[in-house]
Amino acid sequence: MTQAAPTSAYVHVPFCQQRCAYCDFNTYAGLLHLAGPYFDAVRAEIAAERARAGQAGDMPALETVYFGGGTPSLVPEAQLASTMRALSDAFGFAPGLEATLEVNPGTLRPGAAESWRACGFNRASVGVQALRDPLLAALDRIHTAAEAEEAFATLRSAGFENLSADLMLGLPGQTEADVVDAVDRVVSCGAGHVSFYSLTVEPGTPFALRYPDGRGLPGDDEERRLYDAALGELARNGLSQYEISSAARPGLRCRHNVVYWEARPYYGFGAGAFAYAAGVRRGNVVGVPAYIEAIGAEGAAEDSRETVDRAGEMAEVMILGLRMNDGVSRAEFQRRFGGTLDAAFGAAVRPLVAQGLLEDEDDRIRPTRKGIDFSNVVSRAFL
Numbered sequence: 117m118t119q120a121a122p123t124s125a126y127v128h129v130p131f132c133q134q135r136c137a138y139c140d141f142n143t144y145a146g147l148l149h150l151a152g153p154y155f156d157a158v159r160a161e162i163a164a165e166r167a168r169a170g171q172a173g174d175m176p177a178l179e180t181v182y183f184g185g186g187t188p189s190l191v192p193e194a195q196l197a198s199t200m201r202a203l204s205d206a207f208g209f210a211p212g213l214e215a216t217l218e219v220n221p222g223t224l225r226p227g228a229a230e231s232w233r234a235c236g237f238n239r240a241s242v243g244v245q246a247l248r249d250p251l252l253a254a255l256d257r258i259h260t261a262a263e264a265e266e267a268f269a270t271l272r273s274a275g276f277e278n279l280s281a282d283l284m285l286g287l288p289g290q291t292e293a294d295v296v297d298a299v300d301r302v303v304s305c306g307a308g309h310v311s312f313y314s315l316t317v318e319p320g321t322p323f324a325l326r327y328p329d330g331r332g333l334p335g336d337d338e339e340r341r342l343y344d345a346a347l348g349e350l351a352r353n354g355l356s357q358y359e360i361s362s363a364a365r366p367g368l369r370c371r372h373n374v375v376y377w378e379a380r381p382y383y384g385f386g387a388g389a390f391a392y393a394a395g396v397r398r399g400n401v402v403g404v405p406a407y408i409e410a411i412g413a414e415g416a417a418e419d420s421r422e423t424v425d426r427a428g429e430m431a432e433v434m435i436l437g438l439r440m441n442d443g444v445s446r447a448e449f450q451r452r453f454g455g456t457l458d459a460a461f462g463a464a465v466r467p468l469v470a471q472g473l474l475e476d477e478d479d480r481i482r483p484t485r486k487g488i489d490f491s492n493v494v495s496r497a498f499l
């Protein structure tokens with residue numbers, strides 16, 4: 117079995133104005149002066165990947181592009197535009213390309229949203245997190261609730277029709293009413309897609325010092341109530357859950373993220389970015405100067421490499437696929453791997469169905485609501 121060439125590309129933008137208190141992503145404050153050499157390196161990495169991949173006729177055009185971070189909306193528009201051009205020159209863009217830019221509401225400059233549209237972005241994912249100022253202050257976010265709402269208006273008037281909002285659950289002092297209000301307001305602002313993530317206290321972050329062992333933060337039961345409140349309000353607003361942490365109006369699922377959850381191949385460019393193709397998952401060096409230097413010296417910045425064999429890929433299809441409400445299709449599994457899902461995983465699926473964690477419906481194995489709540493139990497069965 118040979119994996120198809122990627123039709124998705126992720127570009128990592130590791131610059132932020134300031135670090136949020138909970139964040140452990142690969143991103144840096146105070147390094148924006150390196151944006152020029154950094155994006156030169158990203159473009160060189162794209163060209164090198166293209167050269168490695170062979171002749172133009174052999175390669176499918178990109179169907180999804182995702183600039184994430186970090187704060188992509190912080191960097192000069194010209195850098196984003198020339199990197200989009202580099203991707204288009206290297207791989208081509210398929211008709212109907214979904215091109216997402218992550219936007220921090222504290223970074224919108226006059227004319228920036230129009231430039232983003234002009235260079236091909238057609239979807240914006242706005243980091244809202246919460247819509248009450250004390251909650252945003254507790255997170256060390258650089259924007260207010262009003263600025264987050266204004267960001268949607270600015271993006272809409274620049275022509276962005278496909279808008280997503282990120283919200284966080286489990287913040288100190290957050291109530292169900294806060295969550296319901298935030299959902300209602302981002303939907304009224306035009307978000308047709310909402311991602312809702314639980315706050316996790318990562319070691320080494322300011323949050324880990326402020327809330328040792330999670331003390332002072334909502335417990336599991338309270339967090340579950342906030343999650344239920346979010347899901348209920350999203351549904352009332354016409355956004356259906358399609359993945360553990362994602363809900364969308366019909367037709368507005370994030371196609372790029374679905375590629376990850378279907379364990380399909382993707383390119384990854386930039387510091388700390390991961391790529392997955394031809395059964396190999398590669399990770400780049402994480403530091404910005406180290407990445408720039410490695411690309412300059414070798415045209416590549418690979419720091420880790422993991423071969424994913426057929427059994428590993430089958431397990432990933434189940435673990436990631438069962439994050440989605442639609443689950444995994446037996447027919448699709450068989451088309452991809454040759455063997456049946458039941459032969460590979462029947463022994464793992466049956467007890468989960470008996471425990472009410474999975475549903476077995478003709479072609480599809482899907483998680484139940486209980487299976488979504490206990491996704492760690494479901495995942496472990498396929499390891």
Ligand code: SF4
Binds near residue numbers: 132135139185186187
């Ligand atoms: S803006 Fe996003 S990436 Fe940057 S520090 Fe805050 S949470 Fe992390």
